[in-house]
Amino acid sequence: MLVMFDMDGTLIDTQSLICEHMATAFRGADLPAPTPEEVRRIIGLSLPVAIERLAGSQDDSLINRLVEDYKEHYRASLVGGSDREGLFPGARTSLDALRAEPDYVLGIATGKGLAGVSRILELHSLGDHFTTLQTPDHNPSKPHPGMLLRAMDETGAATSETVMVGDTVFDIELGRAAGVATIGVTWGYHDPADLVAAGADAMIDHFSDLAPVIRRLMD
Structure with missing residues (x-):
């Protein structure tokens, strides 16, 4: 079984960082x-798409400038401040338990770039937990199903054996577009009612x- 996780707002709490920068x-x-x-409404999209929506502009030069400035400020803030990308309560215990299940494969599907994903997994010693990492570096932005389709292809999981876990409407739409089960979390950045309306x-x-909900959905 393949369990795919969003990152920002689902596994790690980066809201203040994202809004600030x-x-x-x-x-x-x-x-x-x-x-x-x-800002909360666009968290989960790839950075260029998110900034384009916030700016209300399709001026490539402006979007590119904002993207690079955002990345620069974000990276600079992490020097001596790694505690600002903390895991949500219970995340580590849950990930450890799922990883210990022999029939489970874990993956990431996120709007964050691969370099950022790798840094955070190293920060929390989670690199060995995830078999597949899907980011905008090699996929279209959510809610296009590409991230999940590629993850299933890489791991050999069928749609009936895959579940997407996330905190935004984009995560639910991603899962539905790929034809897999979806689980919304209420501690993230989008209103839980919106996730329900999106079809979680x-x-x-x-x-x-x-874990109990995954087992129920997959039975």
Whole structure:
């Protein structure tokens, strides 16, 4: 069985970082800083798509500048501040338990770039937990199904053996587009009611609920 996880808002709490550096990048381009609520709505998309939506512009030069400025500010903030990318409560215990299941394969499907994913997995000593890492470096942005289709191809998992776990509407739409089961989490960045409306097959309030829900959906 293949269990795919979103990262920001599902496994790690990076909301304050993302909001802070998005605002800094926009102000640096003499644009109004997006509000935290506006930023939360685009978390989960690949960075260029997210910034294009926030800016309300398709000016490639502007989007590219904002993307690079955001990355620069984000990287700089992590020097001596790695505690700002902490795991949500219960995430480590749940991941350890799922990894110990012989029939389970774990993966990541995220809007974060591969370098950032690799850094965070190393930070939390989770590199060995995940067999497949799907990012915008080699896939279209969510909710296009490419990330899940590639993950299933890499691991040999069928759609009936795959579940997507995430905190945003984009995660649920991604799973539905790929034809797999979806589990929404209530501790992330989108309103849980929106995940239900998007078609989540199940919702969980705590990581301790995850394994039983996966088993129920996959039976």
